[in-house]
Amino acid sequence: MRNTAEKGAVKKYIANLRRKIQYHNYRYYVLDEPEISDAKYDQLFQELKELEQKHPELVTADSPTQRIGAEPLEKFDRYEHSIPMLSLNSVTTREEVRDFDERVRRMLGEVEEEVEYVVEPKIDGLAIELVYVNSVFTAGSTRGDGKTGEDITQNLKTIKTIPLRLFSDDGVRVRDSDSNHDSDRDQLLEVRGEVFIPVNKFKELNAELEARDEKIFANPRNAAAGSVRQLNPRVTASRHLDFFPYGIGKVEGKKFLRQTEILDYLRKVGFKVNPLIRQFDEIENVIRYYDALKERRNELDYEIDGIVVKINKIEQQEKLGVIARSPRWAIAYKFPAREEFTVVNAIQVQVGRTGVLTPVAVLEPVQIAGVTVSRASLHNEDELMRKDVRIGDTIVVKRAGDVIPEVVSVIKSKRTGIEREFQMPRRCPVCGARVIKEGPILRCIGVSCSAQLKERIKYFASPHALNIKGLGEKIIEQLVDREMVSDAADLFFLSKNDLMKLERVGDKSAENIRNALEKSKNTTFSRLLYAIGIRHVGEQTASLLADKFKDIDTLRAARYEDLIQIPEIGQEVAKSILLFFEQDSTDELLKKLERAGVRCDEHVYGKKAVAGTDLGAEEEVEWWSAEKILDGKTFVFTGQISITREEARSIVERAGGNVALSVSKRTDYLVVGEEAGSKLEKAEELGVKIIDEDAFRAMVGYLFRSWNKERNKKK
């Protein structure tokens, strides 16, 4: 009997905790107005996680802990939409928009009936549908062909702005799981909208892919689509996708009279509705708003490719109906494409950091959406052949997102016969070494290729690597061309006089570069690992490796089996790491770096934080000895303390101790915060030492101080 009562209490407690977390998640991700600190949020989350671990039978599908963690799929199931997902007719001129207005008014006939327009930005992402049954997110799918899409439920769960459970629509209050419907019928709501990737996240993703030598996405839309269609939800989770709803599919138990009502409702139940949506009565005002948004397009942190003009009243929408899978009550009024015509003046071959040969079209300069474009990537030999781009051709060039412009297609009808075909070289155009073909990629295998060396040094000095300020492209190129450096480590042996020999480097800038070089020597293992440019090791992998292996020697000693054991490290990455350390040049580079005094002490505090954030080489980092004051001691934390569980764990582990999730005979200390739970009783029962946060701080004082210092700097 007592057990059931206790179970009930735990269940209630957990439900309450979930509600709290859901609310704070909403404040943070949807409203961008957090009410509590990240630490506090993490603490709530950790508590829920621990409770769910203890009571796995109480885990629910809409628990915030269920956003990540699903296992990879082999393939996606098909998902049939209950109501087809339509597409929009698009127009590009004012006249066409005015025609739309006339047509609509004519068809609606009644003169007395007013037309209201809702204007929404047309988000350039991927259309999806979310199904909520009794307010709980139960399925999510892609649009597919409109009738059948793919079931991507697990992936969509990782998107923080997609609620796993809806608030009730009379305010930000979560429905009670048992009382959210009075009849026996389940309540259904299908929400439709666009998944997208914010532009800055898109840039970061491409930088990361590039560093790992992987194919980058041509534009944010492809990145969003590619990320949402990942078989491994963890990959999707790492992509920082976002979501704007713009409509509904099937609904039961609700009737809406206007599109604006639908949007208001969606906002109330917890969605992030796009803030740029406006309502107008006059089509001329719609056109004005289009012009205004077109101007602001580049300031937004997501891509839009036009506006969507919708008739507001549902009754009028129904009157107008649908024709050939497009509603007659809405149109897409698209922005001009970021594409232009121009002529290919030449084709050059660029040699990258890892020796990859990339054909680049040198163009007759052309303005695209306010930017002068004079070069465009042709990606690789296969692409060059597929598109059949020849010197002298008139082509269509596109600026997509912020990536390098791209040759879209050749206007073959413009050919006069004097165009010249281009062959990719079989030897490196820079160093003359042999070129090998790896799939569609050609790679120079020259060990002392100066083009590769320039790129390697640029990479080494870049902000997320050693962040050597003032060491720009032009300087690096001169250093390599004058053979003043033969690898990145040589930079540290350059004197001020050496630097002053370079063009456009005066006394002051030579001094600045020298200082920047000195400063960059104090770095973190993770940055150094990234900087030395191991193929397939981007920033995230570097941070992970730095976490698992405490220094370069330990990593160097790692065997294939050790590396492959880390879940995030695949065969290719593992092989690439081993290959890197087998090279004589690596040996030489590392020795030189050591001689130069480059230090990345394993005990740099906040090693992990440093790698992923801006906390970096230019910041003063506190150093300390590796005194293992908590050697072998096991700690358990309970209740609310001022740091996150992850931070607490990191402190304990750095001092040589361990953290366990539950109290047992093997526990040495239980650290109790406010609102301590059952762990306290258990510890008392077992005679485990119980201390409060202050006592814990006193034990690990110096670690704590450095932690706080780092955290404050970060803020």
Ligand code: IVH
């Ligand atoms: S409404 C019945 N609203 O544009 C109308 N679509 O071809 C269905 N899109 O597949 C779409 N932003 O992916 C609508 N505010 C918005 C939109 C939007 C982007 C996309 C959506 C759809 C395509 C239309």
